[in-house]
Structure formats: structure tokens, C-alpha cells
Amino acid sequence: xxxxxxxxxxxxxxxxxxxxxxxxxxxxxxxxxxxxxxxxxxxxxxxxxxxxxxxxxxxxxxxxxxxxxxxxxxxxxxxxxxxxxxxxxxxxxxxxxxxxxxxxxxxxxxxxxxxxxxxxxxxxxxxxxxxxxxxxxxxxxxxxxxxxxxxxxxxxxxxxxxxxxxxxxxxxxxxxx
Amino acid sequence: xxxxxxxxxxxxxxxxxxxxxxxxxxxxxxxxxxxxxxxxxxxxxxxxxxxxxxxxxxxxxxxxxxxxxxxxxxxxxxxxxxxxxxxxxxxxxxxxxxxxxxxxxxxxxxxxxxxxxxxxxxxxxxxxxxxxxxxxxxxxxxxxxxxxxxxxxxxxxxxxxxxxxxxxxxxxxxxxxxxxxxxxxxxxxxxxxxxxxxxxxxxxxxxxxxxxxxxxxxxxxxxxxxxxxxxxxxxxxxxxxxxxxxxxxxxxxxxxxxxxxxxxxxxxxxxxxxxxxxxxxxxxxxxxxxxxxxxxxxxxxxxxxxxxxxxxxxxxxxxxxxxxxxxxxxxxxxxxxxxxxxxxxxxxxxxxxxxxxxxxxxxxxxxxxxxxxxxxxxxxxxxxxxxxxxxxxxxxxxxxxxxxxxxxxxx
Numbered sequence: 001x002x003x004x005x006x007x008x009x010x011x012x013x014x015x016x017x018x019x020x021x022x023x024x025x026x027x028x029x030x031x032x033x034x035x036x037x038x039x040x041x042x043x044x045x046x047x048x049x050x051x052x053x054x055x056x057x058x059x060x061x062x063x064x065x066x067x068x069x070x071x072x073x074x075x076x077x078x079x080x081x082x083x084x085x086x087x088x089x090x091x092x093x094x095x096x097x098x099x100x101x102x103x104x105x106x107x108x109x110x111x112x113x114x115x116x117x118x119x120x121x122x123x124x125x126x127x128x129x130x131x132x133x134x135x136x137x138x139x140x141x142x143x144x145x146x147x148x149x150x151x152x153x154x155x156x157x158x159x160x161x162x163x164x165x166x167x168x169x170x171x172x173x174x175x176x177x
Numbered sequence: 178x179x180x181x182x183x184x185x186x187x188x189x190x191x192x193x194x195x196x197x198x199x200x201x202x203x204x205x206x207x208x209x210x211x212x213x214x215x216x217x218x219x220x221x222x223x224x225x226x227x228x229x230x231x232x233x234x235x236x237x238x239x240x241x242x243x244x245x246x247x248x249x250x251x252x253x254x255x256x257x258x259x260x261x262x263x264x265x266x267x268x269x270x271x272x273x274x275x276x277x278x279x280x281x282x283x284x285x286x287x288x289x290x291x292x293x294x295x296x297x298x299x300x301x302x303x304x305x306x307x308x309x310x311x312x313x314x315x316x317x318x319x320x321x322x323x324x325x326x327x328x329x330x331x332x333x334x335x336x337x338x339x340x341x342x343x344x345x346x347x348x349x350x351x352x353x354x355x356x357x358x359x360x361x362x363x364x365x366x367x368x369x370x371x372x373x374x375x376x377x378x379x380x381x382x383x384x385x386x387x388x389x390x391x392x393x394x395x396x397x398x399x400x401x402x403x404x405x406x407x408x409x410x411x412x413x414x415x416x417x418x419x420x421x422x423x424x425x426x427x428x429x430x431x432x433x434x435x436x437x438x439x440x441x442x443x444x445x446x447x448x449x450x451x452x453x454x455x456x457x458x459x460x461x462x463x464x465x466x467x468x469x470x471x472x473x474x475x476x477x478x479x480x481x482x483x484x485x486x487x488x489x490x491x492x493x494x495x496x497x498x499x500x501x502x503x504x505x506x507x508x509x510x511x512x513x514x515x516x517x518x519x520x521x522x523x524x525x526x527x528x529x530x531x532x533x534x535x536x537x538x539x540x541x542x543x544x545x546x547x548x549x550x551x552x553x554x555x556x557x558x559x560x561x562x563x564x565x566x567x568x569x570x571x572x573x574x575x576x577x578x579x580x581x582x583x584x585x586x587x588x
Contacts, residue, residue, distance in 0.1 A: 164583075167201045171579040175195055175572060177558055 014055055014082045016133045024126035031115035037102040044086065046099040051113035053090040053134070056081050059106030065098040078103065087134045090116075183470075184259040186495045187510075188266075191571035194564065204587070205578065208258060209242075209276075210234040214304035216282065218296050220289075230301045232280035234314050235261035238581040240274035241312050243519060245319025245347075246326065247281035248294075257281055263490065264519070266574030267512040271551040273523040278314050280305070286321045295329050302333035309334075311343035311530065317522045318347035323393070324359070328352050343529035346522035355525035357540035358518075363397025364541070365517015365548050366464065366488040370398075371405055372552045373484065373509055374462070385460040387411040387482065389418070389452060390467030391441055394488050394515065396431060398466055403427035407462070411455050414467075416442035418455035456480060465492035472497045480506075487511040502565050510567035512574060513548075513555055520547045 012018065017025065034057065037043055044050055046066060061079040066072070076098060079085050085100055090113055111130075119127035185206065192202050216228040231254055234242045244264040247257070257279045265277025282301060286294055309316065318327055327348045334344045342353035350356055357364075374384055386407050388399055391414040399409055409427055411420045414434075419425065419441055426446075433444045456463065456471060457479045465471050466488035472480065474496035485501070486509040487493060493501070493508060501508060524540050535543075559569035 163198055163200055164587075167197070167579065168583045170195060170197070171576055171583055175576040176580065177554075177561065177573075177576075 014084075016055060016084050016130065016137075019133070020126060020129060024124075024129060027119060027124050027126040028111070028130065031119060032109050032111045035108050035110050037106050037108070039102055039104055041102045043100040043102060043106075043108065044096050046097070047095045049089070049093060049095050050086075051089055051093050052086050053084060053111040053113075053116075053130075054086045054100075055084045055109040055111075057107045057109055059102065059104040061085065061100050061106055061108075062103045063098050063100055084134075084137075087138065091131075091134070182259075183491055183495050184263055187498075187567060187571060188262065188575070190495075191568050191575055194562075194568065195572065195575065197575075201579075204582070205236070205575065206262060208233050208235045208261060209237060210308070211254065211258065212305060212308060213254060214301070216297055216300045216304065218293065218300060220293055228282050228284050228297060230280070230282045230304060231257045232305050232308065232314070232316075233257045233261035233278060234308070235277040235279075236265040236578060237276035237313075238578055238585055239269060239276055241276065241310075242278035242314040243268055243275035243346075243522065244278035244280065244317065246316045246322050246330075247279070247319040248284050248286045248321030248326070249281065250283060250285045252281040252283040260490065263512055265578060266571060267516050268519060269574040269577040270513050270555065270570050271516045271520050271547050272577065273520055273547065275315075275519070275523065278316075279319075280316055281319070281321075284321075294326070298326050298329045299333040302330055306334050306337045309344065310338065311341055311526070315343065315522070315526060316345050317519070323347070324349040324354060327354075343526045346525045347518075348525070353525075353529050355521060355528055355535070355540060356537040357544070358521045358525050359393065360397040360401075361521035361540075361544060362488070362515050362518035363394045363399075363466075364401050365520065365544060366394065366398040366466065366486060366514055367401030367405060368517070368545055368548050369509060369514055369552055370402060370407070370462065370464070370486055372549060373486065373507070376556060377484065377507065379461065381406040382408065384408060384462050385410045385424075386462045386464060387455050387458045387460045388464045388466060389413050389455055389471065390465070390489065391430070391434060392439075392467070394518075395464075395466040396434065398464065398488060399427045400431060410460060411450070411458055412441060412444075413450075413452050413455050414439075414441045416440050418450040418452050419444050419447035420450050420455070420458065421447045458482075462486065465489050468492070470494055472501075474500060477501055483507065485509070487514045490515065498565075498567065508565065508567060510565075510570050513551055513566070513570050516551065517544055517548060520544055 043061060056079050058081055063076045064073050065076050067074055089096060188206060212232045214230045216230050218226055220226050244261055261277050261279035264279055268275040268277060324347060327345050330345045331348055335341055347358055348354035374381060384407050386402060386409045388395055388409060391412055399412060403409055408424045410422055410424055411418055412425055412430055430441060430444055434441055456476060459481045461484060463482035463485045469489055469491040472493040477497040477500040484507045490511050521540060521544055524543060528535055554573055555566055555570045558572055559566050
């Protein structure tokens, strides 16, 4: 893990930071650092706790989960440049539900929770914008999860056609020649 | 394989293709009611004999149940049950408003006097009269029974229920029977042979026929086919088979049998073969009109006839059926081929109930129409669904019974 200078020119491409003023970006960069990982390196490990928000600057990360049944590792998703991860632990510390590892060589921007709280305490707009932008993505995921739950629920409760009505349609439609 | 296993197998073959659930198959195949009764009689020699009688009422979704009474030593519940289900599909295929039933007594009627047979028949009626009736279940003749047994049956039934000529069919013409009933099964086979041949583009005169069995079905069938210009080259009965490559004079055979207690024994001008050899003759049309189970996987590879009409019940085992079907043979199945008998039984019942005699020509005309309609439906279904005529007949039978069952409901 190495720290390098902040690549300011790329920050406008990052959705999480897209509406930041130059001043706000500056404030955020003051608490962030860039970190590099080699392919295959673990950025954060399942079941461990850490409280950073990560933004991919270069390369691709994989979100990996160990299957309960087989013990095999399953790739759940990939995180492409300018996307972020770690936001759930960042706002609400808890063991990571999956691991993140570098698929390629990656360069990441790491925002530390403690440092971020200092921005909040200083009533820095960058802190609120970052929170607001992150919550937008979380809300979108929550909405999708709710929809899926509702679908699963209605699928589970939908009655299959009765044996009698299946037979009726066979006799009257398929075999009534 | 026994007859009842074959019947269930043919039903399941069709039900598989129709994709029917196991539960619906059970509903369609388990009989509505099965009765077994004791028939004790004092024989002429003073001995007490106890016979076992059966009546299986298979299905009544489409109307009162209908089926023959069989007197034969091999009768048992399994056989009667299978034959009862065949009646359900048979009445449905020719679309007469009946369900299916069958009954019988395990007895060899040839070993008993006429007096004993009358007693046994009457005692059987005593045991089942409250389970049958013109609106419930209407017996008819089958193997080992005929018009005389039906007359006893009617007489005994009426002792309990009063005038009820429609409680049984196949009665003597002198006792509410219908003209044309006795010839009906054999004539029906002939009508269907004619239909099938014209569909297959064969002329009767160029069609050589081997006919096994010269009883009620075989003899009337032979007479009809001869009249329709078919070339009958072989006939047979219990005494053996009679073969003449240039064609047999059927009216001479009928005369011979009439003066010889029904037997062809000693019929001259023909080559004598066995019944097994008759089945393997080089002919265009083979009609087994005697026993069940005569065409098996063993002799099927040697059977040369490209067309088989099942005048008997279940003459082809399922194994043999598959072999012949694969070879391209056309088999007109029993549930259609011999339905002429039950069809004219329906006409007899209808005449009894309307107290009006149709006369022979109307009976024949309506028989021709009922069988022709049935044949055309089966033929079309077979072509449409690319299945054998047997499977097509089951499709139609199961479909009609299934629709009636759905409409009536089970609540």
C-alpha cells in the first residue's frame, strides 16, 4: 500500500464527487489518500471491520463472497473506475459482508471515517455533499431490494392452477377435437 | 401379460401423451363400484355348487353404465375390471350416452345343463338386481351368454321391479329384443373394414382376408365382407382353420356350420391349418374375432398382414402392438372395431324406452352412421396427432369422458 499525490483532474468524473466545487474538493482531498494494490491483493476482508469509503480511480476490483455450502469463492460484482464501495461500513460500522480484492492493478482513493467526522464537525459542505451523494446510491439499492422482495413474496404466495382446472383446460382446449 | 394389464397400459400410453396427472388418471381409471357375489345352486345331480359372480361398474359420467355378462371359467375380478374400463372408452368413442361396466360368472357353461344355467342366471340377478337397472347399469350378452340368458335375466329382474324391458339388451327379438342386435358386432366390423380399406385406397376385391373365429362376431362379419366383395381366404373356429387361396365360399361355410352345431369341422374344399397358422397367412387383412391375446411379441414378427382389425377384445398384446406399429401395420383397435354390438344395444334400449320398434333397416342405417362417425373422428385424430388409431381412439374416449366428468363435477 502506497500513498501518492491526489489526481485532482480526474475527480469531476466521479459521480460521488460530481457536484463538488473546487473548494469542496480541496477539503475532501485533504482527508483522503490514494492507495495502490497489486492484482489479487485483498482490499478489505469478509467478516473484518474497517470504516473507509473507497473510490476506484484506476483498475477494477471484485466483490467476492465465500459460499456457505461449498466454501468456494463467488464473484458477486465488479467495481469499475469511478465507482465506489465500503459506504455501508463507512456510515454504519459492521463486519464486511463480502471481501473486495483487486482484479487488476488498482489505484483507489481512501476516505477515512474519523477524518471525515472532523469535516462534519467543521460544518464543511463537502462532508454533507458526500453524505447526500452516497445516500442517493444507497436509497436506489434499497428500492431495488424492496422491489425484489415484493416480487419474491408474490411469487411465493401465487397459487398454482388447481389440478381440476388444469384438467378442465386439457379436456376442453388441448384435447377437444 | 393379462388383459387388465394391457388395458391399463393402453390407457396410460394415451394419458402420457395427454400429460394427465396421476390423480386424474386415478379418478378416470378406478371403478365406481365393484361387486362380487356368491351364487349357490343345487345341480341336477344333487350336488351343491357355489359360483362367484362379478359386476364392475366402471364409470357413469356419460350415462348409465353398459357392458356384457361373461360366463367363462377364467373370469375373475381383474379381467372384469379391465373389460369394464374398456366399455367406458368404447361407448365414448362411438359417442353413445353410456358409461362402462362388465360382469360375469366364473363358470364353464358347456359343463352345465340348460336348467342349471337358468338357475345360476336367476340367482345372479337376485344378488345384483338392486344395483342395476335401465337408468343405472344395463347388462348385455358377452362370451358364454346370449339372447336366452338375457331373457332369463329380464324375467327375473321384472319379478322385483315390474315391466322393465330396458334393464338388459341383447334380448330375443320375441322378448323386446331389437332386430339387427345379433348381427351387430360382426356387421360393425364389416362396416369398419369397408371404411378403413377405402381410406387406405384398397379395393375389397383385391383384399384377401383371414378371419379367426366363426362365432357370433366372425360369422356375421364373414357374411358382410363376402357380400361387400372382399376375398375371404381363411376362416377358423375351435376345430381349426380352413384356407383356400382363391377364396372361400362363405355362404357354403355358413350353411355347413348351421347344419353342424355351429362348427366348421369337416368343411370341405379347403386346406386345413391351425389357428396359429391362420394368423401368419400372406393376406392384406387379418381379423382376429375370437380370443384375446392371440397376437403376441412371439408371433408378431411372422404376421404378414399390413392391416389388422381387432374384432375380438384385446387380441393384440401391447408388446406385439408396438412391434406391428413400428413395422407400419395399421391396427383398428377393439374399442372401435367391435363397438357395433354396444351401439345396437343402445338402439335396443332406446326402442324399449320409447315403446317403438325401429325395424331392421333403420337399425342398420343408424349403426352405419354411428360407426362411420366414430371411425372418421378416430382417423382424423390419428392423422392430426400422428399417433396410432388405438391411441387416437383412447384420446377421443378419454376426452369425452373427461369433459363429462369436469362438467358434472365431483362435489
